[in-house]
Amino acid sequence: MPTMIETEDRLRHTLDAVASSVRESDEVTPDFTGAAVPMATPPAHRRKGDSRRRSPSFVFGAGFLVVLLFGSIGILISGLEPAGESDRAADSAVAGTVPPPTEVTGPSTTTPPAEQTATSEFWALTLAGMVDTVSQRDHFGPDVPEPEALVTESWKTGEPFGTGGSMMATVVTADGQLTIAAEYVGRGEAIDESALQAEVADLTAEGTAEHIDTIWHSRDTETALRGEGERAEFLLTEHGSGSTQVTVLTALGRLVVEVDATDPAVLFDTNQLMGIATRMSGTSLDLTWNPDHPLSVEVVPLPEPAADDWLVLDDDLWVAWVAEDEDDRLWVKSDVQDPISAPSTDTRSIHAFAGSQFVVIVVGDPVPEVIIVTWDDGSRESVEPTWNTDLDMGFARFDIGGRELVSVEGP
């Protein structure tokens, strides 16, 4: 493995080499008319035939948001365009014959024209990103799709809860056909469930769907699980008549829960499922969850970082190690009674149970001054985390004392 100094040197050389591709001779005359300034020498890597004049990114971004919002609503109202159309939209965008952005007037619920505006190009691309699963519909055919093909990814935009994103509802019909309605919601906006319901009703009336088993509303589940600070991705793997299988990515690995949901209107209690996910962070699982609904649980461990990648967080007060694996997941280990390891992806905190202790590992940005936990007996405790400034990580410990954790605030 290269040393840190060698890595730094290579990085510096690389950055300098790439930066030097912009030469002083590329300097051009100031032009503040609003359009991008043509370069003195066209870049060699610009695509052949790509004669677009790039619009200012603010127009691009604002247009994107507006068109994305209205475009998605348009889709909701009129039904999704066939998957092939999404693909064609992306393809034609690649072709890159683009008229001025002033031609963008709103959403399109039909096949995007061959000539697109820069904004609609991006809209098409983004929608294509939002509706990946729909593009697989052509492959499903009349047979019941494989569970993997039914995975619904919500929040495709990657934005955290509360700042907008995409929601997808999955509808599995009696003959196995799959229809997905997508809606984009902006910051602070609520998902219009009634519109989704109407959409499903329309599909039924059109004969597109012979029977609607259920609609899965991803947002509440996301809320509950994200509220625990876990990177618990909720993947709907199968919705059939009479059973539901849900996969949760939790601290220790993938938790596959199979739930008997004979009443499609009542899928599962997300709070109870969240309880399982939380317990997964510890050393044992509570398998007695909701005896009225038979379930089976399978835990698939995630690969841990290599042994020499672990970093000691604090060896004076209490021993914990922190490491990152190849996917940039953070892991924490402790040697308190039962060793634990818990990965967390892109979160600011990791919750981990170790023996009689509950540990909150916090990552900075912003740095919390205090971590507050609420227990099921109503009591609340606050602890100022101990920080390792080099790693920008800290931890706070709480004695469990036979209590159930209700919430963690602060990180």
Place this chain on the structure above:
Amino acid sequence: MTSDVRPRHLSDSLVEDLYRSERVGLVRLALLVIGSRVAAEDVVQESFLRLRSSSAELSDPARYLRRIVLNEARQALRRREVERRHLPAEPGFALQPELDEMWQLLDGLPEKRRVALVLRYYEDQSFSEIARLMDCGESTARSLVHRGLKSLRRKLDANHD
């Protein structure tokens, strides 16, 4: 965007002087953050337009401009992530294999780490300045650089196994 309502001290001549003196350096910075020459030039052009129409009292327009460029570049990088999933990759730079490998690895880093590394190892910025530019704590800036470098190191090692 092309409004003329702006403080007198941001005269056309001052903006044009900044354009002549800073543009190339800013395009380089944006290029390293975004990874696309075309997008970098758009970002810099947009930043100059924003500076020109700014109504803020600016004691250090060049510094303010650099921050605009960095913010715009970060936004562009996030948008590019979506584009990448659906468009063929833009042809890269003609780099030596060793440098190209590092460039590809840098391209795969999360946005914040990439920006922090560019500011630290291309611009030689202090951690406090990185923190100011990225609007985060100094310890966070230090952590981003540390983790980014560590991630590059590990991936370099994995490539050569």
